[in-house]
Amino acid sequence: MGGRAARVVRTSVTLLGAVLGLSLLLPVSPAAAHNSFTGSDPRDGARLAEAPERVELRFLAKLPADKTKITITGPDDASAVAGEPTFSGSRVRVPFKPGPAGRYVVAYELPSADGHPIKGEVEFTLTTGAPAEPSPSPATPTGSPSATEPAAAPSPTASAVESEPAPAEPVPAADNQSDAGSPWLWVIGGLVLLAALGTGLLFRRRATRR
Template structure:
């Protein structure tokens, strides 16, 4: 009887060994083939006063560049990615262009070994924004030259009324003629009277 027990135990040992060997040879399950994010810099939910030059994402497996897409947006949905991502093993870095202080969202989409993409996002807050660009100098509008008043056209028509000095000179000449005529008439009248007296006497 002891021999039967020993033979049964040996048979079970062989079966268990075969099962273990088959399990090792079987491919990994689909869940284990999925990629996933393992860390980031800045960390998810971090508050930073000094803006990083790059945002780095770390994954469980090396992401394929062709199947990877990463975007960074800041306050008011302003893009903050300063260039294309770079890959180093399971790390992906994206240049960061800081803007105003506020919440920044890093969205990612990477491929997995089983062909299914994995997407997600991390968020961090920049407490100190960049200084606003100085306003561009605006050219001072040229002062318009004062308009020269149009010269009034010269009047070529001669006034019908003679000048004052012309009127006076004509009037003086008329009085002289009248005085001369009066003197001549007086002389003529005196001569006639003398002739009549001489004729009577």
């Protein structure tokens, strides 16, 4: 009885060792080969009064730099990525370019060993936006008048004032009327003279007849 029990124990130990050895030799299962997201900085859902210099994403396994895609989008749908991402094992850091206050979305996409792509998003909110950059003002050439101000007209010099002829004095209206009426005076005078001559001749004839 005792010998039989000892053989059973030895057989069980041998089978257990064989199972453990086979488990070490078998390939990794798909569940173990599937990478996954583990955390971020800023964390998902964070509200920040000061913009971070970079965004960090952490994963379970090492990230392939040539196949990992990271995007950061601001509230105006503009990219908030300030440079190339930096990979360190299972972590990736992306320089952050802050914009206006609002919601920022960090989207990631990376392959996994089992061929299934991993996609996800991390969101955080900036409560204070970055100051707007001043727009450059157009430079005005030195020594030339600006486009909005007309050039000042040159003032006349003393020689130019002296060379200008003096305006003619207006002729009085009475002189013009006298000049215009002088022909009529000659006509009236002629008629009076003819009447006087006619009257003289008439009296002379009457005197002759008597």
